[in-house]
Amino acid sequence: MEALTPPARNVTIPQTQKGMQRVQREKKIEYDAIVVGSGASGGWACKRLAEAGLKVALLEAGKPQSDQNFSEHKPAFELKYRNRAAEMIRKTQAVQSVFEVCNEYTSDWFVNDLEEPYTTPKDQPFLWMGRLRVTGGRTNVWGRVSLRFSDWDLQAASHDGFGEDWPLSYKDLEPYYDLVEKYVGVTGMAEGLEHLPDGQFQPAMPLTCQETLVRAFVFQFGFYDGSGRGAHRELHANFERHGSQSDVE
Ligand SMILES: Cc1cc2nc3c(=O)[nH]c(=O)nc-3n(C[C@H](O)[C@H](O)[C@H](O)COP(=O)(O)OP(=O)(O)OC[C@H]3O[C@@H](n4cnc5c(N)ncnc54)[C@H](O)[C@@H]3O)c2cc1C
Numbered sequence: 001m002e003a004l005t006p007p008a009r010n011v012t013i014p015q016t017q018k019g020m021q022r023v024q025r026e027k028k029i030e031y032d033a034i035v036v037g038s039g040a041s042g043g044w045a046c047k048r049l050a051e052a053g054l055k056v057a058l059l060e061a062g063k064p065q066s067d068q069n070f071s072e073h074k075p076a077f078e079l080k081y082r083n084r085a086a087e088m089i090r091k092t093q094a095v096q097s098v099f100e101v102c103n104e105y106t107s108d109w110f111v112n113d114l115e116e117p118y119t120t121p122k123d124q125p126f127l128w129m130g131r132l133r134v135t136g137g138r139t140n141v142w143g144r145v146s147l148r149f150s151d152w153d154l155q156a157a158s159h160d161g162f163g164e165d166w167p168l169s170y171k172d173l174e175p176y177y178d179l180v181e182k183y184v185g186v187t188g189m190a191e192g193l194e195h196l197p198d199g200q201f202q203p204a205m206p207l208t209c210q211e212t213l214v215r216a217f218v219f220q221f222g223f224y225d226g227s228g229r230g231a232h233r234e235l236h237a238n239f240e241r242h243g244s245q246s247d248v249e
Pocket of ligand 1: 036037038039040041042043059060061062101129130131132133134135136137138139141142143144145146147
């Protein structure tokens with residue numbers, strides 16, 4: 001698999017770096033598949049296609065990510081602006097920074113809202129937050145809550161009349177959930193909930209005494225969304241607010 005950088009659109013996209021290859025204009029390379037975007041979807045597609053023996057090109061608009069860019073475990077006082085740069089970040093990322101995950105630790109990975117604007121109908125405003133421009137896409141900041149869709153989600157339109165039903169059922173998706181969960185390592189407890197299908201769980205992180213009591217209480221009312229279901233490492237750490245470096249990515 002080869003990762004290719006697109007022609008630079010603005011000065012924020014860095015030159016080719018180690019591990020990435022720039023295609024020479026005159027050199028013709030043929031690929032079996034071209035995947036656009038290196039987030040969870042594109043990254044997984046590349047993995048599966050490459051494992052199946054295809055020659056895959058991955059096109060990514062964002063800058064290359066590296067372990068050195070993660071400062072998630074630094075205390076704020078070690079940062080240049082002590083994570084008090086909200087006003088400054090807002091100037092170029094007015095939409096992205098509404099979501100506090102776009103902060104001094106991570107703002108460099110998000111789109112510049114001035115350079116990548118969007119429009120919506122006047123009567124349908126939409127805050128398009130969480131737009132990443134870096135290899136790995138949103139896996140760099142996601143919270144690792146790893147829940148499966150159920151038929152209640154896939155056939156939601158039949159229940160509430162909004163949108164369209166998906167043309168597939170949970171049973172169609174189940175083996176693929178199994179595959180991904182075994183690979184990334186998802187913790188959790190099998191609970192037999194219809195709206196939240198059980199998965200291929202690694203042992204769940206233990207609940208505190210208070211959480212155990214609350215769980216028992218809300219369980220009887222059905223307001224329950226799974227104990228500690230998440231991609232394994234650092235689930236309980238401060239990852240989402242400051243970025244989330246892990247083997248999963
Ligand atoms: C802060 C945050 C927390 C989240 N927490 C959770 C959670 O706990 N549990 C959960 O299930 N989900 C969570 N999500 C959602 C989840 O992270 C996303 O649904 C998922 O990562 C999306 O993956 P993707 O590959 O579809 O898209 P993305 O990760 O957005 O990847 C798209 C990639 O394509 C690139 N790209 C875009 N346009 C182009 C172009 N024209 N050419 C080339 N490349 C392009 C981008 O740079 C990016 O790398 C969270 C999201 C955010 C932002």
